[in-house]
Amino acid sequence: xxxxxxxxxxxxxxxxxxxxxxxxxxxxxxxxxxxxxxxxxxxxxxxxxxxxxxxxxxxxxxxxxxxxxxxxxxxxxxxxxxxxxxxxxxxxxxxxxxxxxxxxxxxxxxxxxxxxxxxxxxxxxxxxxxxxxxxxxxxxxxxxxxxxxxxxxxxxxxxxxxxxxxxxxxxxxxxxxxxxxxxxxxxxxxxxxxxxxxxxxxxxxxxxxxxxxxxxxxxxxxxxxxxxxxxxxxxxxxxxxxxxxxxxxxxxxxxxxxxxxxxxxxxx
Amino acid sequence: xxxxxxxxxxxxxxxxxxxxxxxxxxxxxxxxxxxxxxxxxxxxxxxxxxxxxxxxxxxxxxxxxxxxxxxxxxxxxxxxxxxxxxxxxxxxxxxxxxxxxxxxxxxxxxxxxxxxxxxxxxxxxxxxxxxxxxxxxxxxxxxxxxxxxxxxxxxxxxxxxxxxxxxxxxxxxxxxxxxxxxxxxxxxxxxxxxxxxxxxxxxxxxxxxxxxxxxxxxxxxxxxxxxxxxxxxxxxxxxxxxxxxxxxxxx
Numbered sequence: 001x002x003x004x005x006x007x008x009x010x011x012x013x014x015x016x017x018x019x020x021x022x023x024x025x026x027x028x029x030x031x032x033x034x035x036x037x038x039x040x041x042x043x044x045x046x047x048x049x050x051x052x053x054x055x056x057x058x059x060x061x062x063x064x065x066x067x068x069x070x071x072x073x074x075x076x077x078x079x080x081x082x083x084x085x086x087x088x089x090x091x092x093x094x095x096x097x098x099x100x101x102x103x104x105x106x107x108x109x110x111x112x113x114x115x116x117x118x119x120x121x122x123x124x125x126x127x128x129x130x131x132x133x134x135x136x137x138x139x140x141x142x143x144x145x146x147x148x149x150x151x152x153x154x155x156x157x158x159x160x161x162x163x164x165x166x167x168x169x170x171x172x173x174x175x176x177x178x179x180x181x182x183x184x185x186x187x188x189x190x191x192x193x194x195x196x197x198x199x200x201x202x203x204x205x206x207x208x209x210x211x212x213x214x215x216x217x218x219x220x221x222x223x224x225x226x227x228x229x230x231x232x233x234x235x236x237x238x239x240x241x242x243x244x245x246x247x248x249x250x251x252x253x254x255x256x257x258x259x260x261x262x263x264x265x266x267x268x
Numbered sequence: 269x270x271x272x273x274x275x276x277x278x279x280x281x282x283x284x285x286x287x288x289x290x291x292x293x294x295x296x297x298x299x300x301x302x303x304x305x306x307x308x309x310x311x312x313x314x315x316x317x318x319x320x321x322x323x324x325x326x327x328x329x330x331x332x333x334x335x336x337x338x339x340x341x342x343x344x345x346x347x348x349x350x351x352x353x354x355x356x357x358x359x360x361x362x363x364x365x366x367x368x369x370x371x372x373x374x375x376x377x378x379x380x381x382x383x384x385x386x387x388x389x390x391x392x393x394x395x396x397x398x399x400x401x402x403x404x405x406x407x408x409x410x411x412x413x414x415x416x417x418x419x420x421x422x423x424x425x426x427x428x429x430x431x432x433x434x435x436x437x438x439x440x441x442x443x444x445x446x447x448x449x450x451x452x453x454x455x456x457x458x459x460x461x462x463x464x465x466x467x468x469x470x471x472x473x474x475x476x477x478x479x480x481x482x483x484x485x486x487x488x489x490x491x492x493x494x495x496x497x498x499x500x501x502x503x504x505x506x507x508x509x510x511x512x513x514x515x516x517x518x519x
Contacts, residue, residue, distance in 0.1 A: 074274065102373045105366050117455075117475050221471070231482050234457070234473035235374075240381045241468045243486055250482065 013216040020201045026212055027056070032252055034208045034260065035149075037156060039267040047140075049165025049187070051157040051267065056210060057147035059091075062157040063140050064187075066167040068178065071127070071134040079126020080136040083112035085143065085154065092146040108141060110195065110235045111154050114224035115139075117232040118193035121162060125188050129172055137162070137187070148211040151222045151235075155195040156264055163189050163268035189268075192261045193232050196253035197222045200239060205249055207256070223250055225257045272357040277448050281437045288448045296432070296444045296492055301412065301503035303420045311421025313503070315413040318446065319403030324413035326421040329391035343388035347376035349410060351399040371407050372397075378411050378431065378460040378470035384424040393423060404450035405433045411460045411470060412496055419504055428500050429469055431460035432492035434485045436477055441484045443492050455481075459489040463497045466490065 016026055025031065035056030044052055047063030071078060085108035087095045100108070115121060126135040139162070141154045166184040173179055199209040199217035206213055214220065219239025226232045231250055241249075277288045285293045297318035306312035309325035332338045349371040353362050364372075375397060383393065395418070397410040408431035415429040435445035436455035445453055455475025462469050477485060 102369050105369045106373055109366065109370050113474055117473075223473075226476055228476075228478075230476040230478050231473060232476040234471050236377070236468065236471035238377050238380070239469075240462055241471070243466070243468065243490065246468060246471065246486070247483065250479070254479070 012212060016212055016216045017201055020204050020206070025206065025210075027210060031204060032207050032256070034256065035210075037260070037263050039160065047161070047165075048167045049161040049163070051160035051164065052144075053153060053157045053160065053267075055149060055153040055156070055208070057145060058149060058153045059143075059145035060150065060153045060157050061142040061144055062154065062161040063142070064158075064161045064165045065138045065140065066165070067136045067138065068128065068133055068170050069136050071131065075123075076131035077127060078123040079121075079134040081112070081116070081121060081123070081139065082136065083108045083115075083139040083141070083158075085111075085141040085150075087143050087146070091143045095143075095146070106235070106237075107150050107154060110151050110222055110233070111141065111158055112139070113233040113235075114155055114193040114195050115158065115162075118191040118224065118226040120159070120189055120191040120193055122188040122190055128170055133170075133172060133178070135167065135170070137165075146211065148209050148214045149197050151195045151197045152208060155193070155224070156260065159189065159192055159194075159264050160267045162187050163264070191227050192264055193224045193226045194253075194257055194260045194264070195222050195224045195233075196249075196256060198249045198252070200241065200245065205245060205252070207252060221246065221249060223253045225253050227257075227261070229254050229257065274357075274451070276452055280448060280452055281440050281442070285440055287437070287442065287446065289446050291446075293440045293442045294488060296495070297446065299496065299499060301416060301499055302506075303416050303503050304507060309417070309421075311417040311419070311423070313413040313416035313420060315409050315416075317403075317405065317409045317412075318444070319401060320399070320406055320409045321401040322406060322409050322413050323396075323398045323400060324410060324417040325396045325398075326393065326414070326417040326423065327396075328393035328421070329388040329423070330394070332390070332392040337392070338390050341389050342385040343383070343390075344392040345376055345380050345383060345385060345395070346392060347372045347379070347395040347397070347414070349375055349397045349399070349407070351402060351406070355399045355402045371410075374470055374472065375407060375411055375414065379414055379418065379429055381467070381469045382415065382425045382427055382429050382462050383418065384426065387424045393418075404445055404447045405458070407431075408433045408458045408460065408470075412500060416500055416503060427463045427465065428497060429460050429462050430493045430497040430500055431458065431470060432489055432496055433458040434489045434492070436475065436481055436485065441481055441488055443488055455485075457485050457489065459486075459493070461490065461493045461497075463493075466493075 460470035
């Protein structure tokens with residue numbers, strides 16, 4: 001995924017490429033197979049909604065924190081959703097502490113764009129007093145263990161965390177004071193846009209790449225599919241694709257959506 | 269308080285496909301490309317596209333600073349996409365924000381497949397894209413200009429990279445979305461291709477499209493890109509044509 005880390009051993013490169021040319025992958029999966037998704041049981045944070053998932057050996061923890069505040073002046077009738085990704089130094093020998101770099105910013109924006117373009121979170125339901133007070137949802141995506149395909153792992157975890165979130169109700173009293181109630185409400189998820197990441201190795205498309213596959217890949221692309229099977233966001237990353245390859249990635253992604261969406265629904 | 273009010277048009281596109289700027293769905297805004305307009309840069313280009321005015325400059329191959337970034341077997345390619353504070357209706361705070369960091373990355377990844385980086389080991393090629401005036405579609409305009417600036421700098425390339433955005437407004441797939449369509453349209457899809465092989469090196473989408481609409485958008489984008497590619501070649505040749513004409517005049 002990350003170019004700067006692509007100082008890969010030529011032996012590994014040749015090994016992976018050789019396997020792919022024989023129709024195989026290093027972990028024995030088929031080209032269009034997803035790794036198993038495991039959702040950890042338990043509570044690990046103080047977030048209003050959270051999900052710790054494993055996608056193969058990739059582990060991410062997403063927390064949804066809620067707050068109230070003023071809406072943006074150009075969208076007084078909508079709540080606020082803020083997404084951020086932290087590539088923790090403990091997740092990979094190549095991640096360094098410090099403010100989010102371009103990779104962290106990109107992956108956060110790719111997840112955010114999928115959720116937003118599918119209109120998955122009903123933003124108008126976050127309004128308390130139009131133009132004055134709205135719920136603000138902070139989607140904090142923590143990468144704990146990086147073994148490839150953060151885009152998909154973070155999207156899945158984010159949807160689960162959002163779907164699980166229980167947020168205290170807020171009421172504005174007549175004197176303008178804000179009262180936080182015991183009662184909770186849940187985020188209305190109108191759609192489940194799932195990101196599907198493919199890498200191109202030689203002339204083959206591999207779904208849900210592991211780290212080694214990302215490192216040796218010739219190109220990478222992430223496509224989000226919504227519940228109607230529409231493509232709602234795309235991010236081509238390094239390398240180049242033909243039009244046919246993109247259409248084929250889109251149709252594979254479309255055919256995989258029900259399986260992953262069901263997994264997300266189960267977890268919520 | 270910004271002294272600017274955003275006005276949403278009542279109709280983004282009429283039933284017979286007339287857009288807010290009078291264009292038909294498949295029409296592009298006027299484009300003008302000029303090469304070599306900066307003296308100190310190794311290569312430069314200026315693109316005017318609709319209301320966009322964008323400068324691109326290339327420095328390199330040159331020495332890498334800081335040294336630890338050196339790649340022993342190929343050139344390092346760096347890109348900075350930046351919007352001038354006066355490029356938008358509301359003053360933009362100077363310096364990088366999350367959007368410009370992402371755009372710098374996607375523009376770099378649009379151009380890099382075109383560059384023979386292995387020809388310049390241990391060096392850096394710096395690409396700067398400065399948006400002076402923005403009017404929807406700055407990233408694709410920037411890619412066109414940056415690709416010209418690379419060629420103008422004499423960097424060895426597999427081909428030019430040309431770029432155009434397409435979008436969806438209601439049931440219409442439209443070419444080169446304008447400001448209104450960018451703000452209130454249903455989908456936006458910037459794309460770039462490495463010519464002449466027509467390989468896609470930039471593709472982003474924001475907003476839903478059915479499979480049919482997506483196919484139409486890809487095709488429309490490709491056709492628009494072919495047109496821009498012709499304009500790029502013309503822009504690269506133009507300075508030399510003047511010389512050729514004057515030489516002929518003498519003879």
